[in-house]
Amino acid sequence: MSRITAGRQRGFTLVELLVVIAIIGVLVALLLPAVQAAREAARRMSCANNVKNVALAIHNFHDSRKHLPFGINYNTNFGREVYRTASGDSPAAVSKYVAGKNTNGKGWIVDVLPQLEQQAMYDGMKPGFDPSNPDNRFIVTATNGRGMGRPEIRQYMERQLPVLTCPSDPSATPREGNYHWEPALTAVTSYKGVAGDTALGNVFGADGLWSNAQWGSVPDCFETLGCNGLFWKMSYYDPIPFKRISDGLSNTLMIGEAVAEQDLHGAAYFSDGDWAACNMQLNYFSPPELVRDNWFDVRGFRSLHPGGVHFAMADSSVHFVNEGIDHNVYRALSTKDGGESTGLNN
Template sequence: MRQTSRSRTGFTLVELLVVIAIIGVLVGLLLPAVQAAREAARRMSCSNNFKQIGLAIHNYHAAYDQLPEQGTGTASNTGGHHTNPRASGGGNSFNRLSFLVGITPFIEQQALWEQISNPYVTTTGVYQAMGPLPSCSVANMQANPYIPWMTNIAAYRCPSDPGQGLPSLGRSNYAACMGDATHSCSRENDAYEDANGNSNSTRASYSNAAARGAFVYRKSLKFRDILDGLANTMMCGEIISDLGDNDKRSHIWTRGGRTAAQWNTGGVLRCRGAIDAARPNFWNPAATGVGNLFASSEEVRGNKWMCGIVLYTGFHSILAPNSELCIHGNQHEEAVVSTSSRHQGGTHVLMGDGAVKFITDSIDAGNSNSAQVTVHNYLPAGSKSPFGLWGELGTRAAKEVLSGDF
């Protein structure tokens, strides 16, 4: 008897399921590695952007014998000099432009600089160079656009930060180091004048004592002013831009009022009770007894690269990287704002010598609830930073010997 054999023409269902399972396991194993490799590439690109900014700062100093100013532009005595300027969101005073504006010619943005530094014609008229510009609110920019302030510059963006579009204007992920104290850091220095053009030496003394970083608001510095050494002093730090998700690192929690020595009970940590226990990187909008979530969608971190106030393009070396933002009532002066990033475990900082370092969230930040160094009933001027190694890196001339590795 002849036996017939039947050839197989395909996989059985069980075999197919086994193959699919194996493929799924391999994808599950490989995907994190691919994502990690992509993030490593983005992190390297972010570091390279910072190196370019550092090189631009050095080239600026070589060209003009000073550092680019944080808080510069066209001046006006109309209105208090600590109010919002037209170059950053309302008010009648100027001198609010960030150091990022000044270095645009040194990062291959000469064409953009030409628009900024020359009269600019909009749909409603001609605005003088560097100001007076229209109020830099989103609504005003949509009605009467000033293109330079709405431009996103690739060199000022970290590839790991996904923020795009309104309500932000031109975003930035890099900010100036304003030191280890907040009192008057975004207000007056020894060149301060009030609305009537009169000098205010009292407020100037506050700022001179408190402004201990590589950048001082509305004051030009030189490398020779960084007495602690360029390699030991932070010039800039990384920040995230706001995504509208109540992230504690990019959205403001405000707690009004402050005592003579510290801000309310709890000092600089007084907003910490508003952090969502279930999501520790975010605010709890329903939190009570510790102030309020600042409602403005425009007054958030990293959303106006042209504006020199600390919220938008500055940071303090007080709380460790990726800590919460806390402000006493407005964004102009008493603001605790640190560095932040979308990278895992820390942030990049740019040292004065041009080196880019990655600072971990666990860096020694000393006594985070300490009073700050000012002459306004806080720690005496010239005191050693109370904020550990992080504070020491943020001061330019406190005669500190670094207390650890970073």
């Protein structure tokens, strides 16, 4: 009679368990970068789509108005008449305080909200820029531009629009700050209009943190009438149609990415900070020890995508521009009528 002996089941030894854990750890280490890269690729594609949509909105605005939206809007012809008196109708330097009078602070992005399927939001913001409302016609310098800060439109100031938000930028969220020296929660934009290759109130001067003697002259256009790009503070003086972009629509940068926390003063989408310049190297980030209330010294184009920044050309085509682009080429692409034949090959 045979006896069947039940065998004892053998478990994992400690060494075997540690080996399995080590293998799993190696697999995770190998796969995690691929997962992160896939997520960033998806975020980058979403960002490119946002840039495309904003560019198309600008084109639709141009189709109806026959010019690009203004960098900052005025309520009456008062601003134009002041310019003509001060400058004799020439792009000469005039006081930035004179230039800002009687403006309501409405940035160009507000003008294209209807083209971004945000008509209701645009209508809700009208009390802040309606020229028939005398409260919006501030002549005193200290209060110019405050029309967009009216209490009844605060809800729209705080609304962060996905189409204006780069998903790779964690700082692209409504920010606690101030709007014309009053506490306010303000939504931001990840996309700004190109002012050209000129400086915007260059506090650091020719020897600034981002300056390079090989780049040549970087004139300051903040207090003059003529930045050489497509969007800037006083562009309402001289509306720009596409036909004036003599360098070619496909050779001229129109809008690009910005990182909100790097430009706290000009981050709000509805105000006059929705433009930046190509005077500094692409993807320049200010040193962490600097206070980033910054005004204009770091108002450049940058992103948190590895290696470059999305731009839309004036023909609405979208390109991912390598951060290593030659700076003089980058500057040439930012001007509308500089006479350069430079273009992007990507």
